[in-house]
Amino acid sequence: MKNLKIIGNIKLNKSSKFLILLLASILVGTANAAIFYSLTMQPQVTVSIPVIKFDHADDEPAGSTVDDAWCSLTAKSYPNATLTYEQAVNLTNTDSVNAHLFRLTCISITPANGSADVGNWTSIKFLVYNSTGDYVFSLNFTVSDNNWGLAPTGGQTAYYSIPASASWSIRLETLSPAAATEGKVCRIQITVDVQ
Amino acid sequence: MKEDAPMQKYRIYAQKISQLMWLVVTLFVLLGFLFSNVYGNTYFALLTGPRTTVSSPPVVLQVGIAGNSTIFMNNTSAKTSAVAPTSTPANYDYVLKVVNEASDLWKIRLKAYSQSNIERLNNCTIYFHNASDDFSGQVYIVNGNYTQQTGPWYDLPASPTETYIAVTLEADNSEVSYINVYLEILIPNKTTYIRYILTFEFT
Numbered sequence: 001m002k003n004l005k006i007i008g009n010i011k012l013n014k015s016s017k018f019l020i021l022l023l024a025s026i027l028v029g030t031a032n033a034a035i036f037y038s039l040t041m042q043p044q045v046t047v048s049i050p051v052i053k054f055d056h057a058d059d060e061p062a063g064s065t066v067d068d069a070w071c072s073l074t075a076k077s078y079p080n081a082t083l084t085y086e087q088a089v090n091l092t093n094t095d096s097v098n099a100h101l102f103r104l105t106c107i108s109i110t111p112a113n114g115s116a117d118v119g120n121w122t123s124i125k126f127l128v129y130n131s132t133g134d135y136v137f138s139l140n141f142t143v144s145d146n147n148w149g150l151a152p153t154g155g156q157t158a159y160y161s162i163p164a165s166a167s168w169s170i171r172l173e174t175l176s177p178a179a180a181t182e183g184k185v186c187r188i189q190i191t192v193d194v195q
Numbered sequence: 196m197k198e199d200a201p202m203q204k205y206r207i208y209a210q211k212i213s214q215l216m217w218l219v220v221t222l223f224v225l226l227g228f229l230f231s232n233v234y235g236n237t238y239f240a241l242l243t244g245p246r247t248t249v250s251s252p253p254v255v256l257q258v259g260i261a262g263n264s265t266i267f268m269n270n271t272s273a274k275t276s277a278v279a280p281t282s283t284p285a286n287y288d289y290v291l292k293v294v295n296e297a298s299d300l301w302k303i304r305l306k307a308y309s310q311s312n313i314e315r316l317n318n319c320t321i322y323f324h325n326a327s328d329d330f331s332g333q334v335y336i337v338n339g340n341y342t343q344q345t346g347p348w349y350d351l352p353a354s355p356t357e358t359y360i361a362v363t364l365e366a367d368n369s370e371v372s373y374i375n376v377y378l379e380i381l382i383p384n385k386t387t388y389i390r391y392i393l394t395f396e397f398t
Contacts (some may be wrong), residue, residue, distance in 0.1 A: 014210070018217035025221045050241060057389040073245040078252045078389060079269035086386035089243065105240075109292050161205050178268035184249045190239040 037150035052162065052194045057169055064089075071103050076185075077121060077174035088172040091128075091192065093162045100162055101195040104128075104139045106155030108189045109148055116144040120176055120184040127171040136160055136168070138192070139190065159195065174176055205298035252349065253297035254380050256391065259359065266382055276396040283305035289359035291393070293323075293378065295351050302348040302381040303358065305333035305393075307341065309375040314339035316372055316397065318365040323349045324360050334376065348381065364397055372397045 053068040060066060063074035071089055093100055093139035104126065127138040137160055140151040152158075162168055255270035262277035275290045295301060305321060313319070319336035323329075330372075333346025351358055366372070378391040 016215065018214070018221075018357065020223065022217065025225055044212070048336050050239065054241060054242065054243070055227075059385050060388075069241050070304050071241075071243045073243065075245055075247045076250040077247045078250060078269055080267065081252060081271040081391075083388040084386075084388055086388075088245075121247070124245075124247055126245075170243075172245065174247050178272070180249045180269075182251050187249045188245050188247075190243045190245070194239055194241065 012103055015150040021129050037163045038069055048193070051100050052091055052093050052192065054192075055090035056169060057090045059085040059087045060089060061085060061172075073172065075172055077124075077176045077180070079176045079180045080178040082175045085172040087169040090123045090167050090169050091162065092167040093164060096165045098164055101159040102162060103157045103159045105157070105191045105193055106139065106141075106150060106188065107142065107191055108187075109193060110187045116146060117184055118143055118148060122175040122177050123173070124175075124186065124188065125173040126170075126190065127173065129169050129171060131163075131166050131168060141188065159193075203349040216219040244381055246354040248274075251296075252389070253274075253295070254301060254303075254389070255294050255296055255300065256378075256393075257292040257294055257357075258356060259287075259290040259292055259361075262362070267324040272392045274396065275360075275362075276398065277362055279316065279319070279397045280370070281366055281368060282369060284363050284365040284384040286361065286363045288361040289324075290362055291360040292358065293351065293358045295354045295356045298353050300353050300383055302383055304346045304348050304379050304381075305353045305360075305373055306377045306379055307334045308377055310373060312370055312372045313341075313374065315367045315370050316364070318363065319372075319374070319397065320363040321374075321376070321395065322346075322361055322363075324361060325356075325358050334374070351380070360393075362395070366397065369398070 032073065050069050054066050054071040059074045061073055065072045066089055073088055075088070076083060091102070098139075116167050121143050123143065124141045125138055126140070128136045130136050137157050138151075139155070139157055142149045143153065216339070229334045231357075250395075252269060252271050256266050256273045257270070258264040258266055262275050264273055264275045272289055275293045277287050277290060278285070293303060303323070313336055318338060319334070320332055321334040323331040323333060331347060331349040332343065335341065335343040346391075349358065374395040376395065378393055378395045379388050380391070381388040
């Protein structure tokens, strides 16, 4: 009680009172922000085709699976020979009005850096070509001393704009060294981030 | 000492303006929180999971019966040496053999992609033929210049089949020329192809 009295007797000028009011408003604002956020987390969920989706392409390797939002390519790699799938998989913008931005990001790769098995590949490249067959950008994996070197550094490309209704192709190029061991498998997971 | 009335009035105005400014700042802070909730990007990620397996080559190279050829590890690249005479053209039949080990039909062709000192070659023809003597000219050099760098597609039937790479040569002098060539192996009706590297050394 005594403490409360002391607090009650503190004299505040108007500026201090406004400062307290301002701090209180920030607190209230934060609380409100949390409430608004939780409201936006209750969306109506509708099953629909992604704005940019995977599509089957002419050179889809045998045994691959291509769905709208997920694809698994089963490619080969030959010793001392470059294997090219010019149109391994297509990316199609299903929006007939607007262009959309997308990029490629590597999220995992096995065998991991440092493993002797990495030496069974020289390079694995994903090259993106537009509808007219012009090169746009690439995400490359090149081996040096049993380590994967990613280009661009960090394994993430810039965003590129795919026009409305356009279909672009991903070219896959693989190359193994002459002494590569048959049967070795490399798995790469790449996300196609769309805005 | 007592303030005069206008001064008091001005002081009250000044206080009110100060209060008003604080109020505006407070409102801006609140509005800032409000807008931060309505701003955002639509963003989603598709996923692709390629799996690459090291496989044995479906088509392999073997040494020929003419010239001097070296086949490198896994039979997917080779170096061939042959002498280019200065008097009359020499025909080397054949310097390399292309063997299909798969049950698939392929199409093959040669594409010259780099060279050195070819100016001395009066005549250089690199061509395919098969056991029935079918001929397909792939790379032509006449008087030191390419007249054809990329050959037409040539059928390599399903295993067991083989195609021969032969060379006709004539040079101006006894220097050395190098021609680096891709042997391209294409799946019919697709744009999936393999590239082997062949090096021709003509002395």
